[in-house]
Amino acid sequence: MKGSQAIIKSLTDEGVDVVFGYPGGVLLPLYDVIYDSDLKHILVRHEQCAAHAADGYARASGKVGVCIGTSGPGATNLVTGIATAYMDSAPIVALAGQVGTSLIGNDAFQEVDTIGMTMPISKHNYQAMDSSEIPQIIRSSFYIARTGRPGPVVVDLPKDVQEGELDYPENITIDLPGYKPTKKGHPLQVKKAAEMILNSKKPVILAGGGVIHSDSSEELQHVSELIGAPVTTTLMGKGCFPEDHSLSLGMLGMHGRVASNMIVDECDCLIAVGCRFSDRTTGDVSKFAPNAKIIHIDVDPAEIGKNVAVDLPIVGDAKIILSHLVRVISQTKGQGKPDWVDYVKSFRASCMPRLSFDDTPLKPQQVIKEISEAVTDDTIVTTDVGQNQMWMAHYFTSRNPRKFISSGGLGTMGFGFPAAMGAKVAMPDNDVVAVCGDGGFLMVCQDLATVKEYDIPVVVCVLDNRYLGMVAQWQKLFYDERISQTKLKAMPDFVKLAEAFGVNAYRVERPGEMKEKLQEALKSGEPTLIDVMIDPNEILPMVPPGCGLTEIVGEYKVERENPSEITYRPSAQETGGD
Amino acid sequence: MDEQRSHIISALVMHRPGVLQRVAGLFTRRGFNIDSITVGPSEQDGLARMTIISRGDDKVLEQITKQLNKIIEVIKVRDLNADGTVTRELCLIKTHTPSERARSEIMQYANIFRGRIVDVGPENLTLEITGTPEKIDALIDILRGFGIKEIARTGPTAISRGSKTM
Numbered sequence: 109m110k111g112s113q114a115i116i117k118s119l120t121d122e123g124v125d126v127v128f129g130y131p132g133g134v135l136l137p138l139y140d141v142i143y144d145s146d147l148k149h150i151l152v153r154h155e156q157c158a159a160h161a162a163d164g165y166a167r168a169s170g171k172v173g174v175c176i177g178t179s180g181p182g183a184t185n186l187v188t189g190i191a192t193a194y195m196d197s198a199p200i201v202a203l204a205g206q207v208g209t210s211l212i213g214n215d216a217f218q219e220v221d222t223i224g225m226t227m228p229i230s231k232h233n234y235q236a237m238d239s240s241e242i243p244q245i246i247r248s249s250f251y252i253a254r255t256g257r258p259g260p261v262v263v264d265l266p267k268d269v270q271e272g273e274l275d276y277p278e279n280i281t282i283d284l285p286g287y288k289p290t291k292k293g294h295p296l297q298v299k300k301a302a303e304m305i306l307n308s309k310k311p312v313i314l315a316g317g318g319v320i321h322s323d324s325s326e327e328l329q330h331v332s333e334l335i336g337a338p339v340t341t342t343l344m345g346k347g348c349f350p351e352d353h354s355l356s357l358g359m360l361g362m363h364g365r366v367a368s369n370m371i372v373d374e375c376d377c378l379i380a381v382g383c384r385f386s387d388r389t390t391g392d393v394s395k396f397a398p399n400a401k402i403i404h405i406d407v408d409p410a411e412i413g414k415n416v417a418v419d420l421p422i423v424g425d426a427k428i429i430l431s432h433l434v435r436v437i438s439q440t441k442g443q444g445k446p447d448w449v450d451y452v453k454s455f456r457a458s459c460m461p462r463l464s465f466d467d468t469p470l471k472p473q474q475v476i477k478e479i480s481e482a483v484t485d486d487t488i489v490t491t492d493v494g495q496n497q498m499w500m501a502h503y504f505t506s507r508n509p510r511k512f513i514s515s516g517g518l519g520t521m522g523f524g525f526p527a528a529m530g531a532k533v534a535m536p537d538n539d540v541v542a543v544c545g546d547g548g549f550l551m552v553c554q555d556l557a558t559v560k561e562y563d564i565p566v567v568v569c570v571l572d573n574r575y576l577g578m579v580a581q582w583q584k585l586f587y588d589e590r591i592s593q594t595k596l597k598a599m600p601d602f603v604k605l606a607e608a609f610g611v612n613a614y615r616v617e618r619p620g621e622m623k624e625k626l627q628e629a630l631k632s633g634e635p636t637l638i639d640v641m642i643d644p645n646e647i648l649p650m651v652p653p654g655c656g657l658t659e660i661v662g663e664y665k666v667e668r669e670n671p672s673e674i675t676y677r678p679s680a681q682e683t684g685g686d
Numbered sequence: 687m688d689e690q691r692s693h694i695i696s697a698l699v700m701h702r703p704g705v706l707q708r709v710a711g712l713f714t715r716r717g718f719n720i721d722s723i724t725v726g727p728s729e730q731d732g733l734a735r736m737t738i739i740s741r742g743d744d745k746v747l748e749q750i751t752k753q754l755n756k757i758i759e760v761i762k763v764r765d766l767n768a769d770g771t772v773t774r775e776l777c778l779i780k781t782h783t784p785s786e787r788a789r790s791e792i793m794q795y796a797n798i799f800r801g802r803i804v805d806v807g808p809e810n811l812t813l814e815i816t817g818t819p820e821k822i823d824a825l826i827d828i829l830r831g832f833g834i835k836e837i838a839r840t841g842p843t844a845i846s847r848g849s850k851t852m
Contacts, residue, residue, distance in 0.1 A: 227708055228715050232758045235704075252758060286700065286761040410752035413745065 111239035118246035132178020134205035157526035159189020164527030180218030195517025231259030239272030256289025293424035308377030317344030318382015327430035347506035395656030478622035492524035492548035495577035522551035722841030
């Protein structure tokens, strides 16, 4: 068979049923096979959206997402999406066309060094130099993308390699002597961790995206309830623990909940699972969890000790390690910490953020409250990057894993909408809502044509304040309110813009309308845009860069005005400790 | 912990195009220091051995080792302990020596350092010397007085002492 046929056969054998792509000159052989293949191809309107859609597909389903772009500009347009997936450990395989092998290095038309370019932003990459290599390369790419710490893999496919003949092997063996991810945690380390937890008085769990990748939400909740440890999450971990659970503290970090930041500051044992202690999560590391012994569970040994000094590392798969931890701890008496749990619960209640505002223009808190009311536990929400993202991360209550999708590490504006498109394709039975800002959405609005053409019924909520809000917020707080290039003076009428693509659209301006229109849009089963006019002056309280997590600036509006001061008073039994 | 030390990192890698770029790119991207890097075939077919000399404190070294291990085409990484390691470098030195007397002096120094003259011209001599980087530095220092035209050094390569392998 031909190389191009082998590519499609390999994809099908990996269980791929849909790819997001954009054709081009060197991809003609591949697209000629796609023409009458069973593989569903979704033609995006910009390669960056293909990569983000594959990413959203992967994060929502846990399967590997696939995107395709041609050589040169096709590949450079994929780059942002590949880097986004890399930073957030999303498993995608990106297929890039390349000029014929005889032309490589000649600066041929639409030639770019895709391998060199994607080396630092992919888990691995391959250039097929002979058609016979295709089956093995694609099999290995999927294996690398989804195992260990997941990540993107790039496959560079020169045109003549797609055209060449090969005998498709019956058995493909994966031969990767340099790649053996550790799964099972070291039993002695697990035992030590159990002892450390049992000897602590004020344990807290910090859960990251690794909990979602390893599908260990149940195990996490089990550990939390067993030892009486409240759970805070990173942005990537949001949803891995139900945020309406009485032990949930919400997100930690620069834009974290007050309860999270304060309780982490106070805890004496921090159990970090599947997170990488990013600067946005820790604030100034020298002031991070100053009283705590830190246990770090992660599948990637390089994350241990990279950003924060760790007292007890356990390398391996979170699911295996957490269930092992449950077994060890269950055998011991007195594992609960009722006084700590009571204290955490009342402290948490004292600083729940206020969500209800009847102001016009709309407060983002009110908008997010109405979004929360309009969606179900099965709804997948994606966010863009900036204030819209942090408002969602801060105020939206997420209850299930893989239901909150956001570009955390790279912080890619324009991610939310195409990621929602990919998520909806992966999970057609779940409602999918993208919450974007006006700036970020405008970067990818051309893909309204894609959701229209393929009838992908996502609902895009554009939080419209005519500002690049997050940067403007920093200018207001730290640069003497010098609003430099962050006011979007001319913007399209988003309702008309959507209508120009044949997509339904509404405008929302007053309290109550968001919930109503969102429900209507979800019910319609058609792609819809909702332009939400919000207050441009709303600022989310934050921890300034270089500060500790407790040094929050900005007015934090709480739900209930301050009750009497809450302090941790352990009973005699709990102070007895070990 | 914060003490900056020189480390000899030995890595067994797949002998494929692009591996050197992956390794070198990793050092640049993560801001790791790289003093020298040598690559050549190893005892096993299809595998090459890289010897990297890097400086940093213990934390940096730990990151270098771990990050190198993450590269799919890197099979094994070891930080070689300087005491238990044989380190050698090869150096070629071309001197500008029109005078007869200088030539005979240089040949004597070459003997003392167990070097060899590998090329002679009417106005130049080229020496080959093998040894530890310190020994090579010492010979270069001496020869500077005579006028060095060119130096080509391979950078150190290393192997652990005794029967143990990595």
